[in-house]
Amino acid sequence: MALEHAILVSLAERSGTGYELARRFDASIGNFWKASHQQIYKVLGRMEADGLVTSEVVAQDGRPDKKVYAITDAGRAELARFTTEPSAPEPLRSSFAVKLRALEHGDRDAILADVHRMRAHHTEKLAYYETSAERFYPDPDALDPADVGPYLVLRGGIIGEQTALSWCDEILERLEGRAPR
Amino acid sequence: MALEHAILVSLAERSGTGYELARRFDASIGNFWKASHQQIYKVLGRMEADGLVTSEVVAQDGRPDKKVYAITDAGRAELARFTTEPSAPEPLRSSFAVKLRALEHGDRDAILADVHRMRAHHTEKLAYYETSAERFYPDPDALDPADVGPYLVLRGGIIGEQTALSWCDEILERLEGRAPR
DNA sequence: AGTACATATGCAACCAGTTGCACAGCAACC
DNA sequence: GGTTGCTGTGCAACTGGTTGCATATGTACT
Incomplete structure (x- = not known):
């Protein structure tokens, strides 16, 4: 709850x-x-x-x-x-991962298009988070104590999006046989 | 579904x-x-x-x-x-992030203990994924085409766990005022 | 005049997923 | 002899969350 x-x-x-x-x-x-x-x-x-x-x-x-x-x-x-309360390990649910696992049973081009769509989505989100970070926490070494929690959560969002982007790039590199972009 | x-x-x-x-x-x-x-x-x-x-x-x-x-x-x-089918952007749900945001309204030590617990959990999972990768895909440059999807999914798991670990370390560094471990 | 959008609250029906339990038999350990 | 654990299938009740709809009013655009 x-x-x-x-x-x-x-x-x-x-x-x-x-x-x-x-x-x-x-x-x-x-x-x-x-x-x-x-x-x-x-x-x-x-x-x-x-x-x-x-x-x-x-x-x-x-x-x-x-x-x-x-x-x-x-x-x-x-x-x-x-x-x-100790946090329960978050059950991670990714229908995209299911789709990727089905690569050999499905439509490779459609999956690639999906990766490109996800890549764009994560790029946008990362930019949004980075803008928020600059705006609300321009000096992370001098945070108001009340801001520490929210700041760390935002940092989690940023590195999460960066990782999602790297994953997209790794997939594209392997499936399209070249560096992304 | x-x-x-x-x-x-x-x-x-x-x-x-x-x-x-x-x-x-x-x-x-x-x-x-x-x-x-x-x-x-x-x-x-x-x-x-x-x-x-x-x-x-x-x-x-x-x-x-x-x-x-x-x-x-x-x-x-x-x-x-x-x-x-295009994948819907996965709605990410992290009760831990909610907890972290509540840092100033709750029990700092309990939250720190929770971070340590999560760090141990992600360390274990990462080790498990890395073992699987070495065992099933010792040579990622010469994959059977049927293994490409599952391999990329596993790669996603690995970098996801690495990122979760980095996040834990960043939180600990900031809240305990020192480098973790 | 008609459409769309923002403010503002809420019900009803449904679907996905969890928790707890029941049944059934064999193997291993203490 | 008793407990625990693995194989194996499944129901019932519940909770959390989604989808679709209803209602009310003002503003802005076409």
Whole structure:
């Protein structure tokens, strides 16, 4: 149930509506834990029933009312408890790896096209992460203590994307018999 | 529904029982797509109803009967079709990243212990992959064409584990203020 | 006038996957 | 004699997550 904890982290940074959380998930935490707005609303409802968050309805003109959620003390305690839990080894699921294993049973050209598509995707993501790093943490040796966690997570994203890119290049080199690009 | 395709790949390599598939998943494909035996039996049942696989009951003495599954022509066609499908960008889910982001809201020592645990886990996995690589592909420049896909998948596993290790080291260096080990 | 997009919340139905259990027999160890 | 472990198949209940839809309003573009 890490979605619950991802929401708690996000609300600990600052309060917000379900809609806002969904967008934050698109941008930052969502790089490491995806969630749709439907699911966020559902989980927020359960979390409120469990006392981990509270909500306050705010009227707006020209726009629908919104429900601003805030973390409670119980929520903060649950978040702290969560950090003491050992992480289960992440079950890595890659349908692309399955496809690559099927190379001899499938369409080689289509798989190559897929690698090129993935390569472009990872290039874009890497650029996005690197821009974020420069913008938010221009001097990594002088980080605000509150930024250390988020910074290290971003670093994980960067080296992960670099590795994904290297893998694409290695595949292309071998399957196209030349250096990529 | 990539589990279906992972099973088809495995059965295309050779026929086997649900039980055997579950073990193969533990060892090879399972490094990139986990599945429990319960789920494999469930999916095999559906796949047989869909005509992608056939089964034959084999009696054994001293052991329970077993059902040996084999891929059909329809199964092979579906596998080929699958390879022409563009892969969706894998939604990466890391509860550890969520935990790391919660560094300032939780228990720093427990998180550090968790990093050490993960580091040990990735070290072990990397060693396992490297052993497999040496054993099955001692000469990567002279691969059997049928081995190219599986080899590249294994390479992905190796560089993924190396990256995970680097990330652990970077985290430890920053949080413990020294080089790891 | 019609379309699309952003804000904002939420239900219902479905699908994938996990957890826990049941049954069955043989082999090995203590 | 009892426990553990391997082979082998499978059901039932549950949880987490996806897909599709519904509703409401304002702005901007065509």
